Amino acid sequence: MNPELLLRLGSFLAVLVVMGVAETLLPRRPLSSGKARRWFANLSVSFLSAGLARLAAPLVPAALAAYCAANHIGLLNLVPTPPAIAWLVSLAALDLLIYGQHVAFHHYRPLWRVHRMHHADLDIDASTGVRFHPIEIVLSLFLKLAAVFLLGPPPGAVILFEVLLNGCALFNHANLRLPLDADRKLRLFLVTPDMHRVHHSTDMREANRNFGFTVPFWDRLFGTYKDQPDLGHDRMRIGLNIFRDPQYGGLLNMLTIPFR
Ligand SMILES: [Zn+2]
DSSP states (O other): OOHHHHHHHHHHHHHHHHHHHHHHHSBSSOOSSOHHHHHHHHHHHHHHHHHHHHHHSSSOHHHHHHHHHHTTOSHHHHSOOOHHHHHHHHHHHHHHHHHHHHHHHHHSHHHHHHHHHHHTOSSOSGGGGGOOOHHHHHHHHHHHHHHHHHHOOOHHHHHHHHHHHHHHHHHHHSOBOOOHHHHHHHTTTSOOHHHHHGGGBSSHHHHTSOOOSSOSHHHHHTTOOOOSOTTHHHHOOBSOGGGOSGGGGSHHHHHHGGGO
16 A cells, blocks of 8 residues: 555544544533444445545645656746745645635535535534545545646645644544633634534534634634534534435435435
């Protein structure tokens, strides 16, 4: 197995196990539906999406970044840049891109039909962090490839970004009870589970807030930040009102959500 895939898969499984154990020991909310069925469906769709993305593109973003570096393609490969600056700019640019993509998936109707499979989950826990429709993953992959081609980031920064994004998604979707004081300090520079839970509210005014997956800066900067859900974390409703039937929790029905 190639080292990049090994690193990404290894870190994904490690964070998933840590979050799965942590949220079982310190749950924030009681889950409303069976955990085994949800985890099976959410992880299945995640592996399906990852597999289809591999088939859809001839190479992954880090490999394209290596090709661009070798062939002087992309802004950072053309303008002499100190490595530290190139890494920082690359991480920030890729993260801003994912923030923008997330906003677009909420505001452009056909994209929302695809993204709503992620929001249809009736509970939110670590497994929700990888529950994305294959169409969303493939579109996101092509967007990242285009960004890498234009920017020419260091390949290592691309790998680090993917590992961080994945780890943060597992963390901020976790049904994890953090001390409120720790949450307040942590969310100054990291999206916490309480911050991201607002985004999974059935109230669409709240679902259109807190788009960031890693750092809270973009939401603060672009005015999409919301501190807490209006009903509080215990009483707020998670999911989408039109997909509350348990049948939508099955793998096949999840995959057809964009076309309903
Ligand atoms: Zn969303």
